[in-house]
Structure formats: structure tokens, C-alpha cells
Amino acid sequence: MHMLNLGILAHIDAGKTSLTERLLHAAGVVDELGSVDDGSTRTDSLALERQRGITIKAAVVSFAVRGATVNLIDTPGHPDFIAEVERVLGVLDGAVLVVSAVEGVQAQTRVLMRTLERLRIPTLLFVNKIDRRGADRDRVLREIAERLTPALVPLGSVTGSGTRAAAYAPYADSDPAFTAALVDRLAEQDDEFLAAYLADEAKASAGGQLRRRLAALTSRGLLHPVLFGSAITGAGIDALLTGIATLLPAAGVDAEGEPSGTVFKVERGPAGEKIAYVRMFAGTVRTRDQVGFGAGDDRRAGKVTAVELFEDGSCVRADALAAGRIGRLRGLGEVRVGDPLGAHPGPAGEQRHFAPPTLETVVVPRDGAGRAAVHLALAQLAEQDPLINLRQDDLRGEVSVSLYGEVQKEVIQATLADEYGVAVDFRETTTICVERLCGAGSAVEVIAKPPNPFLATVGLRVEPGPPDSGVRFELAVELGSLPLAFIKTVEESVSRTLTQGLHGWQVLDCTVTMTHSGYWARQSHAHGTFDASMSSTAGDFRHLTPLVLMAALRQAGTTVHEPVHRFRLELPNDAYGPVLPLLTRLGALPHAPVPHGAGCLLEGEIPAAAVHRLEQRLPGLTRGEAVLEYAFERYRPVRGATPERARTDHNPLDRKEYLLHVQRRV
Structure with missing residues (x-):
């Protein structure tokens, strides 16, 4: 029996949690269907989730189907909780992206699909709510092709759409129209198949070859099968279970390797103890094992006091957590979300898949x-x-x-x-907002030379880096010129200081190079006692670095950048005139409108700070007919007055104030 770690993702209200409940019922894990409205679903366990009818925290539940053991992870659909989805993506073998047959492709659907495709996570599309009034199979397929991906393969037809009798019928391999469409899709993505098909059409199509090719390309994230159904009535659920078991790849297992995994969720038990949710990529972790977690200088360790596995809808005690599985570990008191576990980080690493909070x-x-x-x-x-x-x-x-x-x-x-x-x-x-460097700058303060009151020499040069490069710390001094502990102190102080630039915002994408260093070696009196007044300490470097770095930043200069969202706005034609001035007042940069159905489509950029005001004004200007989608795009320079953020440190920009608050005073 192979293992599959599966994520269920969707825009809010597409029916994701109801689908999870239906899958558990069909697999025999629950006897009675839970309801989101009644707050009785298995995966929405928090009281707040039951009250509000939304998923807030990712939840794991396991079931067996068609010879496969599936660890299903139900994720939040509301964009405010995208961080939960962020952490889950790195532990998935495959995903089901749920689309509403009524509302169609929505804003969060597009964000999720772009991310799944970029990460090459094998994905099935499930169009839910075919029993709801307004459900339209063909319209949704067009939307998926236009707004999500053209690499789709519909696997069946729908009858009775929009009624409680709506049903899903999978295409048979003998269906010539389906076979022709499938051949076209396979040929677009697989040159080897195209060559084999041209050489011998009958052989390339015989004995389930097309289905096997489809599974192979789906497992590589190149094609996306589309199924239809209803989580409420159960239509199409058997076909979806079959698709999960036959089209998505099993978890990669390295049972003999060193233990390696990723912590994707941390919660606290009744006594306040930490419980770590872990996906194992290699090796095995057992009860009473001493395991390391974290990376680099942030490496920590703990003893596993208990292991729990997900089986048949519940969590059970076990002796070990093996490669390919998801489980819970207790006893790791210092563990944090995102920690790599074991000898080597797993594939999840510390990748950022979605935009940061704005x-x-x-x-x-x-x-x-x-x-x-x-x-x-x-x-x-x-x-x-x-x-x-x-x-x-x-x-x-x-x-x-x-x-x-x-x-x-x-x-x-x-x-x-x-x-x-x-x-x-x-x-x-x-x-x-954030700050970016305008140019390069440098500064240096030398030990025992006024106005430097610290027993340390620090010289730093700051230079702009490429977008999304982060902060890099480099050395232009000889490695032996300064003890390693002092170098690490300077690096840590640089990182901490750059969280507040000249205007109080975090400084992004720059390189900081240490150009000068110097210290006084440890001095002692004749009777052997240490004399701090004659010896450099880490505190000297910790306190001097912010002064030097801020002086270099002043020379380089910084500009404040604000977050900007990319927006897509569908409007009635007669609403374009009133909406355009509003967008202009809000600082948006719309492109030229293009015809879209009975109305028009506007795309462009808008400051994140203005989105809420746009949402408030649109219904009145468009009779409630506008459809707005937006997602973080980039940071751009602020126009007009530069926003200042109150500092939370002792302000190294004001030397006198700063020195009054550090350990060594002038």
C-alpha cells in the first residue's frame, strides 16, 4: 500500500471542507456526514472554526482508498490565512484544487493554481457544487482554460446540472471524442508519446496506454485532470477517489537514509506542551530518539517522548514515524514552524511561496x-x-x-x-512599507579614536542588491583578523539593525560588507582577574555596529516603497466612467479596458493601502455587479510625503540618545 500526502485547496466557500467530509464518509472513516453550517465537520476542530464556518488552521486526517493510504490536509480558503497554506505546500505529494461550478474561478483560486504550477505539485481540479442553481460545466471549463491553465483534461460529463439530480459520468476509454482530445493533450506535452503515436497509433493507444501516460504527465505537474461532482450529494466522489489513487504519485520514500523531515505545524496540548506536525522525507524517528532541528546557528535538539500517526480518521500512538508519512511528535520543547528536522533539511526548506503580510x-x-x-x-x-x-x-x-x-x-x-x-x-x-538603498555608502569607527567609545573597530559598506535577494553579509577583512565570535556578533547586529532603516521600515535587498576590524585582546591583572576596561567584548561590537551601519545608510540614502497589488476588475460598460476617476484618486495605474462578456475588463496596479476603500466604493458605483480580484505584485516607491514609522530601538541615528542607553556610556 503506497502513501500519498494530499492537500485540499480552494477559494473560500468553494466547498473544500464539505468535500473533505464527503471523502472521509466515502472511504468509511466517518459514519455520518458532518456539516460546515452545523459546525460538525471532522477537520474544523477549533471552536472559532465551528462558529464562523471557515477553516483557520490546517488539519490532517487519514484514510485508505484503492490500495493507497492518504494523509489528507484540509487548508484554509480565506486569503487572510494563506500562511497556513504556505507551510503545507512543502510537504505535499499532490493536491486537489476545488473550484465552484457556480462562482467559477475566483481570486484565491488563481493565486493557488499559479503556486501549484510553479512548484510542479501534481494537481487534480475538482469542480464542486454541480447540484447548485447556476452551475455551468462548460463555462467553468472555459474559465479554467483562460484563467488557470490550458493544460487541462476533462475526464467526464455532467447531467442534470443545477438540480439535486445532477450526476457525473466518467468518460470511457472507448469514447472516440474523449480519446481524440486526450491524444491531443498528451501530444502537446510529451514528445516521446507523439513519436510513438505517429509511428503506431493503435499500439500507442492500446491496453490503457493513454491513461498511464496521463498519470505520468499528471504526476509531473504538466497536465491537470478535471473532475466534476457535489460534496453535498456525493455525485462524482467515487471518480475523484479513483483519480486520487491512480493519477497522483505516491510519496517518495528513503527508508534507509538518515532521518530528515520538515515541521509544518506546531500546536500546544492541554498542558501547554508543544506538538510538532512533521512530514518525514527519509529515515525514521522513534520514541526516545534525540533529534536535531533548525538550521545553521539556530540548531536545536530535543528528545522525542511520543509519536502519533494519522490512521482511519484518528490519531494513534506509535513507536516510530517513517519516511513518507505525516505524524505528530511530542517532547521537542524548542521546535518552531518551518524547522528542518534531522540531519538535513527536507525539500520544503524555507521557501516563500506567497507574498508577505502587508x-x-x-x-x-x-x-x-x-x-x-x-x-x-x-x-x-x-x-x-x-x-x-x-x-x-x-x-x-x-x-x-x-x-x-x-x-x-x-x-x-x-x-x-x-x-x-x-x-x-x-x-x-x-x-x-519597506526601504531600499538609493546607492552605496560606507562608514568606519576605529578603536581608541574619538568619538568611538567602544573597544572595537568596525567598518561597513552597504550596496543595493537585486530584487528579492535579501540581506547578504560579506567579509573584506582577513578571517584571522577578528575572532569568529565577534564576526558573528557584527553579522547578527547588522541583521537586527536593518529591520529599521532611516525611516523606520525594514531595509530589503542589500549587501553589507565588513571592511575594517580591530579589537583589544583579553587583558588580565597580575592576580588573573579579567579587566573589561582593557579588553574587547562582544558587547563592544554589538553596540558599535548600529552606529556604523546607520552612518553608511545615511551616505547611501534610502527610499520608502509601498506594497502594490495587481488587480483584475470586471465592470458593466456603463460603470467604467464613474470607476476610472476613483481608481485615479486611489493611486491605481489601470491599463486600457478590454471587452469582456457583456462588460469590460480592467487590469492594473493599486497600492495595498487603497484596496479596502476600493472594495467599499465599488458596489455603489456598479450596482453590485463589479467583480474584483487582487494579489500582491511588488513594492514601488511611495509617491508624495515619505511615511515614517516610529522606532522601537534606541535610535542609532541620534548618537547622543543611543549612547545613553547602551552599556558603555561616553
């Missing part, structure tokens, strides 16, 4: 809730969702969190109240 807000304790309690609760939430990205402002005693949207803010508020007993409010949501 919003932030300050969390304000309510009704006398202590700041310490709020910070502790938020820190534990950040363990489960690192993209919350806590920003501690010690000067003002405030904590900020990063967000994808307003719904996420509501969920954080409810979670803090329900699970931690902490009541909070939020300040107005603001946009997260």
Missing part, C-alpha cells in the same frame, strides 16, 4: 489585561504562525502584529480571549 496593527490590552500576559499569549500564537511577526516596542510598551487582512485580526482577538483569557483591542490597521 498590514500591521498595534495590540492594546483591554480591561486591565497585563502587557506581559498579552505578550506571552501573542508569542505562543507566533510559534504557530511566524508570519504574525511580533514587533516589540520597549520604548512605548507596545506590541504590533503583521496581518493579511481584517478577518485575521478578528480571529487573533477571539483566540486570545477564548484560549488565553486575554481581552485586547487593536489600533487602526496600517500598511507595512
Whole structure:
């Protein structure tokens, strides 16, 4: 029996969780179907998920079908919780992308499909809700071809569309129209098949060859079979189960290799203990094993106290977690989401598949809730969702969190109240900008030369880097000129300092080179006691580096960039005139309109900060007929006044203020 780790993904309300429930019922895991509306589904286990009828956290459930064991991961569909999807992608062998037969291809559907194709994750498309009024098979297929991928292969027909009697009938291999269409699709993607087909058409098509070729190309992410059905009535579910078992590839297994896996989720048990969800790529982890996790200097270790596997809809104790499987490990107290587990990182690594959060807000304790309690609760939430990205402002005693949207803010508020007993409010949501270097700059401060009060010499040069290159730290000094511990201190201080540039925003995509170094070796008195006043310490380098780096940044200069979304707006023709001035006032850059059905289509870019206002105004200007999609595109220079962000450090831009707050004072 082979193993398959399968993700179920969709735009919100496409019926993803209902489909998961139906698959579990068809596989015999649950006797009665749960309902999203009633809050009785197996994978929506959080109280908040049951109350709101949406998936917030990824959930794992296992079932057996057609000789395969499937670990099914139900993911959130709301874009505010895309971080949960982010972490799941790296552990999948295949995916089912759910599309509504009524609403068709939606904004999040496109974002997910682009990512699945880029990562070459084998994907089946399941068009759900064929029993709902307005369901239209042919229209949805056209939308999929135009807006998702042309590499699709419909595997069946629908009868009774839009009624409770809607049914799905898979195409037979003897169907000449299906065979011809399948041959065309295979030939487009597989030159070897095309050559074999031209040489001997009958042989290339005989004995299930076409289906095997389809499975091979699907497993490589080159073709996407499309099935239809209804999670509510069960239509098409047997065909989907067959497709999952026969068209998607089994998990790659290296049972004899060193243990290697990825932590894609962390939650806390009833006693506050951490539980790590792990996908193993190689080797085996057993109870009482000492395992390492994390990477580089952030390497940690822990002893596994318990192993749990997902089997037949439940989680059961086991002795070991083997390659190809997903399970839960207990006992790893310092584990974090995204940690590679074992000797080598798995394929998931630390890739970023989706855009970072572009919003932030300050969390304000309510009704006398202590700041310490709020910070502790938020820190534990950040363990489960690192993209919350806590920003501690010690000067003002405030904590900020990063967000994808307003719904996420509501969920954080409810979670803090329900699970931690902490009541909070939020300040107005603001946009997260970034800074980029205008040019190159350098600065140096030499030991024992005023105005440098520290026993350290540090010289730094900053230069712009290519987009998305991150921050690179390089050495232009001899390796033996400075102890390695001091070099690491400078590197860490550079990374920490660049989280707040000249205007208070994080500085992206640059190279920082250490050009000068110097220190005083350890000095002792005659009786052997250490004399800090005569010896360089890591603190000297930690405190001097921000001053030097900020001086270099001043010389280079920075510009503030704001996040910009790519938008796609479908409008009635008569609404184009009123909407265009609104887009202009909001700072959008629309392209020329193009005809689209009975209306027109506008595409372009709009500042992330203006999207919410656009959403509020559109219904009134378009009689509620506008359809807006948007997704993060890039950062662009801010127009007009430069936004400043309040600093949370001791401001190395103000030398006097800074030196008053560090350990060594002038």
C-alpha cells in the first residue's frame, strides 16, 4: 500500500471542507456526514472554526482508498490565512484544487493554481457544487482554460446540472471524442508519446496506454485532470477517489537514509506542551530518539517522548514515524514552524511561496489585561504562525502584529480571549512599507579614536542588491583578523539593525560588507582577574555596529516603497466612467479596458493601502455587479510625503540618545 500526502485547496466557500467530509464518509472513516453550517465537520476542530464556518488552521486526517493510504490536509480558503497554506505546500505529494461550478474561478483560486504550477505539485481540479442553481460545466471549463491553465483534461460529463439530480459520468476509454482530445493533450506535452503515436497509433493507444501516460504527465505537474461532482450529494466522489489513487504519485520514500523531515505545524496540548506536525522525507524517528532541528546557528535538539500517526480518521500512538508519512511528535520543547528536522533539511526548506503580510496593527490590552500576559499569549500564537511577526516596542510598551487582512485580526482577538483569557483591542490597521538603498555608502569607527567609545573597530559598506535577494553579509577583512565570535556578533547586529532603516521600515535587498576590524585582546591583572576596561567584548561590537551601519545608510540614502497589488476588475460598460476617476484618486495605474462578456475588463496596479476603500466604493458605483480580484505584485516607491514609522530601538541615528542607553556610556 503506497502513501500519498494530499492537500485540499480552494477559494473560500468553494466547498473544500464539505468535500473533505464527503471523502472521509466515502472511504468509511466517518459514519455520518458532518456539516460546515452545523459546525460538525471532522477537520474544523477549533471552536472559532465551528462558529464562523471557515477553516483557520490546517488539519490532517487519514484514510485508505484503492490500495493507497492518504494523509489528507484540509487548508484554509480565506486569503487572510494563506500562511497556513504556505507551510503545507512543502510537504505535499499532490493536491486537489476545488473550484465552484457556480462562482467559477475566483481570486484565491488563481493565486493557488499559479503556486501549484510553479512548484510542479501534481494537481487534480475538482469542480464542486454541480447540484447548485447556476452551475455551468462548460463555462467553468472555459474559465479554467483562460484563467488557470490550458493544460487541462476533462475526464467526464455532467447531467442534470443545477438540480439535486445532477450526476457525473466518467468518460470511457472507448469514447472516440474523449480519446481524440486526450491524444491531443498528451501530444502537446510529451514528445516521446507523439513519436510513438505517429509511428503506431493503435499500439500507442492500446491496453490503457493513454491513461498511464496521463498519470505520468499528471504526476509531473504538466497536465491537470478535471473532475466534476457535489460534496453535498456525493455525485462524482467515487471518480475523484479513483483519480486520487491512480493519477497522483505516491510519496517518495528513503527508508534507509538518515532521518530528515520538515515541521509544518506546531500546536500546544492541554498542558501547554508543544506538538510538532512533521512530514518525514527519509529515515525514521522513534520514541526516545534525540533529534536535531533548525538550521545553521539556530540548531536545536530535543528528545522525542511520543509519536502519533494519522490512521482511519484518528490519531494513534506509535513507536516510530517513517519516511513518507505525516505524524505528530511530542517532547521537542524548542521546535518552531518551518524547522528542518534531522540531519538535513527536507525539500520544503524555507521557501516563500506567497507574498508577505502587508498590514500591521498595534495590540492594546483591554480591561486591565497585563502587557506581559498579552505578550506571552501573542508569542505562543507566533510559534504557530511566524508570519504574525511580533514587533516589540520597549520604548512605548507596545506590541504590533503583521496581518493579511481584517478577518485575521478578528480571529487573533477571539483566540486570545477564548484560549488565553486575554481581552485586547487593536489600533487602526496600517500598511507595512519597506526601504531600499538609493546607492552605496560606507562608514568606519576605529578603536581608541574619538568619538568611538567602544573597544572595537568596525567598518561597513552597504550596496543595493537585486530584487528579492535579501540581506547578504560579506567579509573584506582577513578571517584571522577578528575572532569568529565577534564576526558573528557584527553579522547578527547588522541583521537586527536593518529591520529599521532611516525611516523606520525594514531595509530589503542589500549587501553589507565588513571592511575594517580591530579589537583589544583579553587583558588580565597580575592576580588573573579579567579587566573589561582593557579588553574587547562582544558587547563592544554589538553596540558599535548600529552606529556604523546607520552612518553608511545615511551616505547611501534610502527610499520608502509601498506594497502594490495587481488587480483584475470586471465592470458593466456603463460603470467604467464613474470607476476610472476613483481608481485615479486611489493611486491605481489601470491599463486600457478590454471587452469582456457583456462588460469590460480592467487590469492594473493599486497600492495595498487603497484596496479596502476600493472594495467599499465599488458596489455603489456598479450596482453590485463589479467583480474584483487582487494579489500582491511588488513594492514601488511611495509617491508624495515619505511615511515614517516610529522606532522601537534606541535610535542609532541620534548618537547622543543611543549612547545613553547602551552599556558603555561616553
